Amino acid sequence: MTDLLTPVLTENWGKDKSWTYDFYAQHGGFEAAKKALKMKPEEVMNTVKDAGLRGRGGAGFPTGVKWSFIPQANPKPKYLIVNADESEPGTCKDMPLLLASPHLLLEGIVISAYAVNCHQAYIYIRGEAAHVARRMQAAVASMYEHGWFGKDIQGTGFDLDVTVHSGAGAYICGEETALLESLEGRRGQPRLKPPFPAVEGLFASPTVVNNVESISTVPSIIKNGVDWFASMGTEKSNGFTIYSISGHVARPGQYEAPLGTTFRQLLQLAGGIRKGHQLKFFTPGGSSTPMLTEEHLDTPLDFEGLAAVGSMLGTKAMQTFDETTSVVRTTTRWAEFYQHESCGKCTPCREGTQWLVQILKKLEAGQGEEGDVDKLLAVCDDINGLSFCTLAGGAVSCVTSAIAHFRPEFELGYTTPAWEAFPYEKSALFEGGVK
């Protein structure tokens, strides 16, 4: 089964001092950057475009195409921003990648910045991840030391400065325009679009925002070529990606495999559902992607495959739950997360998430009333698609998909507390877990 793995990004994880400059340089590092800096910027951009690399942050927008939106005639500076505000529940790929192989991203930044004619890049790191920010700062310093950042990098005449910026800890700052606001020193709330960041982004200048994994994938494409990359994955979802598997599985963790791998295959890699239990439901790409069940075990985990079953690839974070889990409890926790993380700018998200939480808590406590499930769906309907950004959409889809699959369990909340129907200690992952 392990031949399914395609370790590119994760190749050096776990190796001794893999995060150091020397390690990276001695293990094939910077070959791609050296190659790219000898190419024309358009060639680099076209290579990434032709490879079919799609954004790994969730939306799956083709990275090379995004780069091509940067108006090169605009006299303002162009900015490249790496979105390392990884906060989606269940998602844990960017942080370990940055900890283990920070230079992979930094080499990707050199190539990507060169491709879009950018001389200032930012790495926006989630506020809580101070350890990651420290590692990135050290890695960036090593790049300056070795002439990869700064003026006239590697004697090519190309200038590039890179700044590591820590957010203040807000899920919404993963939304690219909220990230820009935060980076400019304002409150993290999404901006009105248009203008789109490509035209007026950071400091009202052309800006491209890419996920850590997307930029980290760029060096391998330059190094190994378009055909190599396109040989992996499916027709429209090329390449490999890191799947994060968590929850009731024997070996939770990150598994790097081609796009289009099925959850059944991934589960095997992760040692299956924990012993003596069966799969109840899982999220394909974090809590904001509609949940799936056993019937979707063979759905290809790529952009098209998941869209076909009404879900999304998202961040490829499989939160996995077995039959001991109360779906009402899980959904309530998720809803509380979205209520907490709602930025407050628009009405449906700010008010709607609170209302969802209030109803869900009643159901979890077995104090629901006849009609509450329909009310939940009605409130979801009044939120869905009507909010300023897509945060509320995520908040809603975990509720609606849970009800779609497990409605009777929600209706049980009219009479029975979730902790009686599904004793919480049984779903605890560890001895003496949450009671």
Place this chain on the structure above:
Amino acid sequence: MTDVVQTDLVTLTIDDTQVSVPKGTTIIRAAEKIGIAIPRFCDHPLLDPRGSCRQCLVDVLDAGNGRGFPAAQASCTMTVAEGMVVRTQFTSEKAKKAQAGIMELLLINHPLDCPICDKAGECPLQNQAMSVGRGDTRFDGEKRHYPKPLEVTPQLLLDRERCILCARCTRFVEEIAGDPFISLASRGRNQQVAVYPEAESGSLYSGNVVQICPVGAFTAKSYRFNARPFDLVSVDTTCEHCASGCSLRTDQRHGKVRRRLAGFNPEVNEEWNCDKGRFAFASGHIDRVETPLVRVNGELQPASWPEAIRAAAAGLKKAGDKVGVLPGGRLTLENAYAYSKFARVALGTNNIDYRSRRGSKEEATFLLSAVAGATTPSYADLETAKQVVLVAFDPEYESPIVQLRLIKAVKKGLKVVNLSAIRTSRSDKLKAEWIPVEPGAEAAALGKVKLDADSIILVGERGALAAGALKAVVEAANKSGARWAWIPRRAGEIGAVESGCLPNALPGGRPVADVKARVDVATAWGLETIPGNVGLDAVEIVNAGAEGLLDALVIGGVELRDLPDPAAAMQAIDRSFTVSLENRLSQAALLADVVLPTALIEEQSGHFLNWEHRAGVVNKVVKSSAMTDLEILDLIATEMDAPIALDSTEKASNEWAGFGNWEGERPALETEPIEAQPEGVLLTAWSEPLWASAANDGEENLAASARAEFAALSEATAKSLGLEAGDEVSVSGDVASIRLPLQVREMVDGTIWIPANSRQGTLGELGAAVGHVVTVAKEGK
């Protein structure tokens, strides 16, 4: 006429009706054009679109590209496209449902305290909940709670529970006023309007947030629980405080003004006004003169109108032309005209000067020859100009709406140059280039500014205090093709200039010294002749009176402390037979021989001419039998057998309009010699709207929201005087001193800035003047 083809029009269909609007228009604005009102909260035509309340959701069936949107879209942020098809709540179930859903969500945390809320009855939330809401809520949970109300400033209260977080207030303070004293803080369900702890004070424009709040979250202390909107009678009128000329909506109940709101006037104040215009209206009731008063045996005694008019007429008749008239700068055009006519017809004198502030001889010539009948730039011109040069003028404090328009213009690329002795935060709000100019040296400094036809020079009332400055403005403009405007502080100044309340001017800019002009006016007024000598100006009237050279004075609404020499004025009143036309027992009234009570601003009609010379209509707000100045002057003149025939505002208005502008020669502008100053610290000062002013009396909340008074020196000057920031300093003129805490600011060395209208004393009371030397001493920490 040539056909102008508008190529940027976009045609779309809203609720089956086609409409063409300029490219870039939002759907909600396009819908308004055809009378379709889409509900909204955060949207405001003068604020940047935000799209946060989501109340204005509509169904976009075709975005102009043949495809529609699956979900309803915010019409306040989506711009129109050719061929777009939109359905609103009137024709689409999807839009209707979406709006009802948003309304229900907005209400889940909104207290149902309408019965005790000031906004109820004029509340957009209440109204739109009725028109597009569900009528009932499905929410049975716990609402958000906050302690209430929160005191944001001494004038503003905030009920956070009522707030729907539309950010109109925070966008107003940031985008329009440039005073971000409030801001949204915290996130999600805890998001709230918060006050910047470091804010020096609120803002001169803070009251606008009460008016644009679409719920009852912001209330003004002075109006809270004072009246219900449906009990109020509203009248459109014009503000009497300054020459900005704001339209107002004044609301009265039971014959008492309860509140004033900014009126809608896109050409002037748009939808804003300043806090003085909004909140300062109680003063007239404080020590109101209820009946005529006549001095009998040294005491002012109540008298009947006939008695008082007879007494006034007799005294004035006896004085002959040894008389002076000080009408003050706060009169309506019609009342000013009546004073002008009364002086010439009934008193036979040109001794009339409306300037109750310090002026100058050269200013009088400037007012006659350059201001009267001038075609000035307008507010709109400020927005299209490339450069505005401020000369002896602080727009925010001396004409607050000019400041707002400049802020707006600066966003569009206007460059502001500020010639001033001190760099100010207001000037910084305009991103102005500050050119340090010693007080009095404005003329020379202006000569160095590069001007062209796209420039506008704005000169304030302090232009009169710098030798040659006013002449320099006109000459610089003539030379470069730039335009200019004189922006006085008081609402009645332009009207007084235009109606001839000056010793050298007759109505319509007719020079007293010009025989043809005098014949013009004499004919119109049925006189054989008008005195041909230029009369005494305000300073000369006061001095002559104090020396016993005048036998009588007629004084309108003049605060003696605003005059350059209040003590001399008191002496003048004391020594002459004085008729005071006043609504309050002012210093002048208390010393006068006959006091004739006049109508308050809300009791009269007429016009104010603002700095653009634009007429703003003053309408009677409350019923009253009080007479205006012109009616009283008419009675006195008749009693003196020298009728002025102005027994109504309309008559005065029509008669003035009949004059038109003088098209003949006017005297050449002049420059008075510069008065040499002894060695010392030169004074620079101006009046701020919320500091000492009789018009603010009775408005404690307003007074408390003013910033603290201070004196300012440059770092070098402070050091040379052995002073540092925070020191208490005394500043002395020839008469008195005031004590103020010292701030060290960027300003011209060797000058000191103090308030011209400190609560401790005006410049007149100190015996100090701008551009003159004052004594500065340390008083301690």
